[in-house]
Amino acid sequence: MKIKRIAHLGIAVKDLDAPKKFYAENLGLKLKGEEVVETQKVKVSFIQVGESKLELLLPTSADSAVAKFLENKGEGFHHLALEVDDIHAAVEELKAAGVRLIDETPREGAHGALVAFLHPKATFGLLVELCQYPD
Ligand code: ZN
Numbered sequence: 001m002k003i004k005r006i007a008h009l010g011i012a013v014k015d016l017d018a019p020k021k022f023y024a025e026n027l028g029l030k031l032k033g034e035e036v037v038e039t040q041k042v043k044v045s046f047i048q049v050g051e052s053k054l055e056l057l058l059p060t061s062a063d064s065a066v067a068k069f070l071e072n073k074g075e076g077f078h079h080l081a082l083e084v085d086d087i088h089a090a091v092e093e094l095k096a097a098g099v100r101l102i103d104e105t106p107r108e109g110a111h112g113a114l115v116a117f118l119h120p121k122a123t124f125g126l127l128v129e130l131c132q133y134p135d
Pocket of ligand 1: 008010055079081129
C-alpha cells in the first residue's frame with residue numbers, strides 16, 4: 001500500500017458557522033467546499049491547510065455516529081484521513097494481515113472519494129480513514 005499524504009483531519013463540531021469563521025478569519029485559511037454525506041449522516045465543510053485539509057463534521061441526524069461522538073466526548077478531533085493510491089488493494093492488504101476494519105469494503109465519502117475506516121482498536125486508539133480520490 002502506498003500512502004500519499006494526510007488528506008484531512010476530521011473535527012466533530014456542533015455548529016459549522018462559528019468554526020468556519022474562526023478558521024477563515026483568525027487563522028486565514030480558505031474554505032474548500034461543503035456537502036452533505038448522506039451515508040454518514042453528516043454535513044462536512046473542508047478547510048484547506050497546505051496540501052491537507054480540515055474536515056468539519058456536523059451530524060445531520062441524532063443517530064449519526066458523529067452525533068454519538070459529540071454526546072460522549074464533545075467537540076474535537078475525530079479522525080485522521082490518509083490518501084492511498086489504490087483503496088481496494090489497501091483494504092485487501094489489511095484484511096489479509098488480519099487488521100480489524102470498520103469497512104470491509106470501500107464506500108462513498110465526501111468529494112467523490114472512496115473511503116474505508118480502520119477500527120481504532122487496530123490503530124492504538126486513532127480512528128483512521130483511508131481515502132482515494134477520483135483522478
Ligand atoms: Zn474524513
